[in-house]
Amino acid sequence: MQTTPPKPLLITTGEPAGIGMDIVIDTLAHHAHALPTPLIICADKHAFAERVAQLQKQGKTQTDILADMTVMDDIGGIDPSDPRPIYLLHVPCFAPVVAGVLNADNARMVKAQLDIAHTLATTRQIRAIITAPLQKSVMIDGGVCLDNGDKFSGHTEYFMHKAGVDKVVMMLANAKMKVALVTTHIPLKDVPSAITPQEIRQTVQITHDVMVHKFGITCPKILVCGLNPHAGEDGHLGDEELMVINPVLHDFRKNGMDISLAMPADTLFTERHLAVADAVIAMYHDQGLAPLKSHGFGDTVNITLGLPYVRTSVDHGTALDLAGTGQASSSSLRRAIEMAVMMSGGV
Numbered sequence: 001m002q003t004t005p006p007k008p009l010l011i012t013t014g015e016p017a018g019i020g021m022d023i024v025i026d027t028l029a030h031h032a033h034a035l036p037t038p039l040i041i042c043a044d045k046h047a048f049a050e051r052v053a054q055l056q057k058q059g060k061t062q063t064d065i066l067a068d069m070t071v072m073d074d075i076g077g078i079d080p081s082d083p084r085p086i087y088l089l090h091v092p093c094f095a096p097v098v099a100g101v102l103n104a105d106n107a108r109m110v111k112a113q114l115d116i117a118h119t120l121a122t123t124r125q126i127r128a129i130i131t132a133p134l135q136k137s138v139m140i141d142g143g144v145c146l147d148n149g150d151k152f153s154g155h156t157e158y159f160m161h162k163a164g165v166d167k168v169v170m171m172l173a174n175a176k177m178k179v180a181l182v183t184t185h186i187p188l189k190d191v192p193s194a195i196t197p198q199e200i201r202q203t204v205q206i207t208h209d210v211m212v213h214k215f216g217i218t219c220p221k222i223l224v225c226g227l228n229p230h231a232g233e234d235g236h237l238g239d240e241e242l243m244v245i246n247p248v249l250h251d252f253r254k255n256g257m258d259i260s261l262a263m264p265a266d267t268l269f270t271e272r273h274l275a276v277a278d279a280v281i282a283m284y285h286d287q288g289l290a291p292l293k294s295h296g297f298g299d300t301v302n303i304t305l306g307l308p309y310v311r312t313s314v315d316h317g318t319a320l321d322l323a324g325t326g327q328a329s330s331s332s333l334r335r336a337i338e339m340a341v342m343m344s345g346g347v
Contacts, residue, residue, distance in 0.1 A: 007127040008038035008078065008087070009340055010120060011333075012113040016044060016097040016106055018318025019328040020132030021051045026330040027337075028086070029061035032068070034334075036341050037085035038078065040126065042113040045071050045090040047097040051324065054099065060326030075120060091116065099324030102135060107142020110134050114155070118162045121309035128310035128340035131155050132333065133318045136185075153185045156304050159311055167202040168306035171210075171279075172289060172315060173339070174296035177269075178279045179288040180207040180305065191284045192240060195227060200248040203281060206306045208257060211279055214310075214343045219258055220278040224249060226262035227283045245283075298331050301339045310343045312336040 014020035024041055025048075041048075048066075055061050071088045072078070078087060091112050095105035117129045139152040146152060147161035160168040171180040182203045183194045204222070211220035225231075226245065228238030235242050241262040249261050267273070268280065269291040282288025293300060293315065300315035314332040322328040 006036070006038070007125065008040045009036060009128050009130060009337065009344075010040040010042065010089075010117050010126045011130045011337075012110075012117055012132060013041065013043040013048075014113070014132040014134040015102070015110060015138060015318045016047050016093055017100060017102050017323060018133055018135060018320055019323050020134075020318070021048055022055065022323060022326070022328045023132060023314070023330040023333045025052055025055055025061060025065060026326075026328070027333055028065045028068075029063040031330070031334060032063075032086075035086070035337065038087065039085065040075075040078075040087045040089050041069075042089050042091050042116060044093040044097065044109065045088055047093055048088060050097070051099065054324050055326050058326050075116075075125060089116070100320045102138050102320070104138050104141040107139050107144050110139060111142075111144045114158055115162070118159060121311075122163070127344040128312065129159075130333070130336045130340050131311065131313040133314055133316060135318050155302075155311075155313060156184055159304055159307055163307050163309075165306055165308070167199075167206065168304050169203050169206045169210075171207065171303045171305050172292050172300050173303060174292065174300040174315075174335075176295040177274050177277065177292055178211075179292045180279060180281045181283075181285060181288055182281065183284045185285065188284065188286075192227065195240060195244060195283055197244055197248050200245055201251075204248070204252055204257075204259065207279055207281060208252075208259075210305045215278075217278050221276060222257070222259040222279050222281060223268055223273060223277045224260050224262055225265040225268055225280065225282045225287055229264070229266070231262045231264045298329055299335055300332060301336045303339065303343070310340055312340045312343070 052065055069086050069088045070084045073090050093106050093109045095103045120126045121129055144152045156170045169180050170184050183191050211217045227240045232238045232241035245262045252259050265287050302313040304311040
């Protein structure tokens with residue numbers, strides 16, 4: 001019986017001056033045997049070839065990577081019978097690329113990668129998106145906005161607006177824990193007002209549903225951080241737990257969900273609690289991601305929950321000082337690829 005070949009995974013290399021191309025090249029050079037195929041890599045073909053040559057000159061890769069890839073100018077170039085199932089999809093830059101040197105003129109090229117990825121995922125031509133890091137400041141300086149006109153604030157928000165969904169959840173996951181966030185890339189002073197019953201409810205529901213349907217946990221146990229020190233100390237250190245967070249959590253508990261009430265964040269991330277938690281929900285970015293990254297930076301995956309397709313990413317930034325040096329680790333990218341495969345239905 002003839003089986004249908006798997007749809008491709010797609011990797012965006014992100015900011016061309018950063019380490020996005022480096023970690024892709026390292027993965028192709030040293031871990032190609034473990035990669036799922038077909039695989040599409042979005043990059044400027046000239047900048048990619050230059051970065052390969054730069055790393056080869058430094059002895060960081062001896063493999064003739066480009067010889068094992070099929071370069072194409074549009075998605076129509078995919079051929080299931082091609083003996084080289086790794087494709088380089090040419091997305092042209094608008095200015096020369098120098099490793100470690102940002103250029104806002106190339107913000108449009110980074111945006112083009114994201115638009116291509118979203119379109120192909122929405123039309124089911126690929127099975128998942130894996131993103132390498134971009135530079136938010138370059139995107140803003142280059143005039144890139146979200147679809148609602150707001151300034152660019154990250155992959156998560158960009159894909160949410162492109163997909164036309166009301167809410168997505170940023171989750172980071174490693175071998176130690178999975179942490180989902182109620183709020184993401186906003187100033188700390190704006191966090192309390194952004195934590196509303198609706199935001200709590202949607203975050204909990206999306207997180208629970210993904211744990212069940214993508215991670216296969218029938219009845220996930222979810223622990224929730226309070227906003228204030230000591231989870232508000234019964235209202236003496238802030239009343240968001242009593243007035244906003246816990247009423248929503250009580251409703252979920254009444255309906256049978258295995259979820260805690262708001263817990264002090266300083267003790268929630270201890271071994272005793274993490275040992276029994278399938279997922280943790282934190283109220284704001286650094287509350288959840290500081291402890292998570294202290295337990296596995298470089299081996300953590302960023303996942304966007306609530307999109308109509310699978311999107312995973314690395315847990316680090318563009319690391320401009322490492323671009324072109326061959327010192328950037330590709331471990332988080334490889335984990336992101338593995339997670340994308342698992343969440344999109346396996347091999």
